[in-house]
Amino acid sequence: MSVPVLSVRNLRVEFASRRGALRAIDGVSFDIAKGEVLGVVGESGAGKSVTGLAAIGLIDPPGRIAGGEILLSGLRIDNLPAEAMRRIRGKRIAMIFQDPLTSLNPLYRIGDQLVETIRTHLNMNETQARKRAVDLLAEVGIPAPDKRVDAYPHEFSGGMRQRVVIALAIAAEPELIIADEPTTALDVSVQAQIIALIKRLGRDHGTAVMLVTHDMGVIAETSDRVAVMYSGRIAEIGPVRDVVQNPLHPYAKGLMGAIPTLTGDASQRLVQIPGSMPRLSAIPQGCAFNPRCSFAFDRCRAERPEPIAVGAQQVACHLYDHAHAESAA
Amino acid sequence: MLAFILRRALQSIGVMIAVGIIAFTMFRFAGDPVNQMVAIDTTPAQRAEVRASLGLDDPVPVQFARYFINAVQFKFGVSYQFRQPVSALLKERMPATLELATCATVIAMVFGILMGIYSALRKDSFFAKVLQAVSLIGISLPTFLIGILLIYLFAVTLGWLPSFGRGDVVKFGWWTTGLLTISGLKALIMPSVTLGLFQMTLIMRLVRAEMLEVLRTDYIRFARARGLTTRAIHFGHALKNTLVPVITVAGLQFGSVIAFAIITETVFQWPGMGLLFVQAVQNVDIPIMAAYLLVVSLIFVTINLIVDILYTVVDPRLRATINRPA
Numbered sequence: 001m002s003v004p005v006l007s008v009r010n011l012r013v014e015f016a017s018r019r020g021a022l023r024a025i026d027g028v029s030f031d032i033a034k035g036e037v038l039g040v041v042g043e044s045g046a047g048k049s050v051t052g053l054a055a056i057g058l059i060d061p062p063g064r065i066a067g068g069e070i071l072l073s074g075l076r077i078d079n080l081p082a083e084a085m086r087r088i089r090g091k092r093i094a095m096i097f098q099d100p101l102t103s104l105n106p107l108y109r110i111g112d113q114l115v116e117t118i119r120t121h122l123n124m125n126e127t128q129a130r131k132r133a134v135d136l137l138a139e140v141g142i143p144a145p146d147k148r149v150d151a152y153p154h155e156f157s158g159g160m161r162q163r164v165v166i167a168l169a170i171a172a173e174p175e176l177i178i179a180d181e182p183t184t185a186l187d188v189s190v191q192a193q194i195i196a197l198i199k200r201l202g203r204d205h206g207t208a209v210m211l212v213t214h215d216m217g218v219i220a221e222t223s224d225r226v227a228v229m230y231s232g233r234i235a236e237i238g239p240v241r242d243v244v245q246n247p248l249h250p251y252a253k254g255l256m257g258a259i260p261t262l263t264g265d266a267s268q269r270l271v272q273i274p275g276s277m278p279r280l281s282a283i284p285q286g287c288a289f290n291p292r293c294s295f296a297f298d299r300c301r302a303e304r305p306e307p308i309a310v311g312a313q314q315v316a317c318h319l320y321d322h323a324h325a326e327s328a329a
Numbered sequence: 330m331l332a333f334i335l336r337r338a339l340q341s342i343g344v345m346i347a348v349g350i351i352a353f354t355m356f357r358f359a360g361d362p363v364n365q366m367v368a369i370d371t372t373p374a375q376r377a378e379v380r381a382s383l384g385l386d387d388p389v390p391v392q393f394a395r396y397f398i399n400a401v402q403f404k405f406g407v408s409y410q411f412r413q414p415v416s417a418l419l420k421e422r423m424p425a426t427l428e429l430a431t432c433a434t435v436i437a438m439v440f441g442i443l444m445g446i447y448s449a450l451r452k453d454s455f456f457a458k459v460l461q462a463v464s465l466i467g468i469s470l471p472t473f474l475i476g477i478l479l480i481y482l483f484a485v486t487l488g489w490l491p492s493f494g495r496g497d498v499v500k501f502g503w504w505t506t507g508l509l510t511i512s513g514l515k516a517l518i519m520p521s522v523t524l525g526l527f528q529m530t531l532i533m534r535l536v537r538a539e540m541l542e543v544l545r546t547d548y549i550r551f552a553r554a555r556g557l558t559t560r561a562i563h564f565g566h567a568l569k570n571t572l573v574p575v576i577t578v579a580g581l582q583f584g585s586v587i588a589f590a591i592i593t594e595t596v597f598q599w600p601g602m603g604l605l606f607v608q609a610v611q612n613v614d615i616p617i618m619a620a621y622l623l624v625v626s627l628i629f630v631t632i633n634l635i636v637d638i639l640y641t642v643v644d645p646r647l648r649a650t651i652n653r654p655a
Binding site for chain 1: 546547548550551552553554555556557558559561565566569570573643644645646
């Protein structure tokens with residue numbers, strides 16, 4: 001088996017606060033293989049974005065990586081000096097943010113922003129970089145790229161701007177793209193185009209993609225595997241078909257049950273998970289989900305569940321720890 | 330673009346007409362100028378003669394029209410106290426004020442922007458905190474007090490710099506400059522520091538606040554995610570966005586520097602328009618006061634116009650709105 005493009009091992013991210021360190025990410029592990037799209041879902045504050053930011057080394061103080069390892073194609077990158085990490089950003093790992101309207105510097109032509117990025121990472125002169133900029137715009141589907149290269153960001157629509165952002169992200173052919181809610185700020189019709197674009201780029205270039213979103217539809221359409229995050233931990237991770245159709249973790253079950261279907265009985269109420277996710281300063285003991293879980297038993301309140309393999313899925317839930325249940329019996 | 334400049338120029342002319350009306354009304358409401366010009370023992374007949382020779386008997390609209398037509402040609406009448414044309418007096422004093430104001434603004438801009446950038450990028454460093462604290466003093470201390478403190482320190486105690494006047498000046502046509510002589514430069518230091526200090530601290534605090542704001546924006550985060558060098562991010566992307574609002578403030582500040590110069594010029598006995606104005610106020614020399622008002626307004630309006638044009642040069646979004654008039 002080849003080395004995964006991104007390998008996150010037992011990652012812990014903490015934010016210093018007046019009342020001590022708040023643990024935003026607590027023991028997250030996952031791999032993304034070449035050409036694979038990993039979807040990361042969860043509620044706001046579950047740690048999805050922070051995981052992405054940690055991977056690209058953009059956690060700002062007071063946050064810091066407090067433990068674990070991040071490996072890029074086998075090379076450890078979480079402890080690299082700032083300058084070495086900067087060279088990796090944009091060249092080997094790219095990141096796309098949520099709002100394309102604010103991701104581009106309004107005072108510079110998009111061509112200049114592309115050329116600047118290209119020349120930072122690739123050994124090209126102005127003319128070559130400009131040609132590449134036009135090619136990139138063509139690749140992400142900007143019409144008349146040789147003219148639009150001289151336009152300013154405000155002269156593009158939201159969807160077109162997100163295409164420009166993607167062109168900037170793939171400028172140096174990165175191995176990994178971290179897309180943090182790339183479609184949330186866009187119209188539904190434009191969302192589909194952007195998703196198709198990301199998917200096509202991943203396929204054509206063998207780029208691994210970490211797709212952070214809270215939109216299960218986007219995940220189901222795009223991802224190969226999906227990780228469900230809850231309160232800074234991965235509750236369940238596995239192939240997207242399995243997790244969507246046969247979720248194991250009670251939280252994942254609730255999440256999937258909350259998606260309305262077109263074919264279902266309209267009179268049937270959607271499943272609702274009672275309560276809300278705990279604040280970082282008040283994460284309950286044991287399984288963080290136990291106060292909201294209808295299956296919780298004593299062990300859930302005392303001991304934190306570690307991931308257990310069930311088929312192709314991994315689930316962090318005591319319900320599936322049959323070995324433990326049997327030995328106790 | 331041309332239409333925009335023309336529209337703004339027309340607006341500026343409107344402002345100037347309004348100021349002209351205010352300047353003119355000063356003649357009507359600030360006492361009888363004849364009393365200022367004549368001696369106590371002048372006979373009523375002589376007074377009437379003076380009044381008629383100054384055109385003060387004509388109807389108000391006629392007087393205003395005359396004043397306006399003259400003002401457009403920079404003829405502001407004769408000073409009551411000096412018995413000289415006001416325009417000649419202003420022309421003689423203007424180089425001193427403009428040199429002082431420009432020098433103060435350059436000091437304020439250069440140091441203000443540099444210190445602002447520094448205290449934004451190293452906001453937790455000791456020196457940046459010192460700058461923040463000291464800048465509060467700069468903002469709150471009145472100009473005349475700073476001037477007097479500087480005079481006490483550098484002129485009285487240390488004796489390094491002259492305490493008043495402009496030093497030796499060199500003449501270029503009607504323009505006089507103190508920039509080319511040692512004594513002129515030495516004389517310029519304290520007044521321009523005094524005058525520029527407030528603007529400098531203001532610009533520093535503005536640049537700092539704006540830059541911190543810009544550094545939090547998404548496009549800076551995205552620039553970092555693209556792996557650009559810190560220098561390119563700070564001085565290419567962040568600084569340019571920071572300077573957009575700074576241009577407006579700095580432009581308007583140049584106007585108020587000229588206005589503030591009244592105090593500084595008084596403290597340092599600087600032979601500029603401000604000092605002339607203060608003398609005019611003491612002697613109710615209305616032609617000078619009115620002309621000063623018009624000249625300062627003209628400078629303000631011109632700077633505003635330049636700032637508006639500069640804005641569109643820096644920010645492409647404004648060019649778009651201008652070319653697509655509502």
